[in-house]
């Protein structure tokens with residue numbers, strides 16, 4: 607078990623802009639991806655998921671179903687749901 611903090615969905619939802627910070631959730635973990643937004647190969651589309659779950663978007667954009675994408679995501683983990 608991780609010692610990272612637990613966040614509510616409501617708290618995550620408050621982080622939905624570059625100003626407030628961009629947080630997303632994936633499989634029960636919370637990620638602060640603010641610094642990654644400018645590096646995203648898919649551009650500003652990443653902001654559609656800001657403050658919520660990645661799953662519905664990654665289901666549409668299967669390019670994310672690769673280990674190297676999950677490796678990137680894991681660098682930004684800040685907590686759990």
Ligand code: HEM
Pocket residue numbers: 630639642646647648649651652653654655660663664667669670672674675678679
């Ligand atoms: C491509 C990461 C969220 C849309 C990519 C690629 C990476 C990446 C590494 C390149 C994959 C490759 O070509 O091997 C991420 C991460 C995300 C995220 C870490 C969340 C933290 C999103 C979201 C959307 C999205 C929410 C759409 C709403 C796209 C699209 C591409 C892409 C359209 C293809 C870009 C192209 O090749 O022209 N993403 N992504 N991504 N992503 Fe994301």
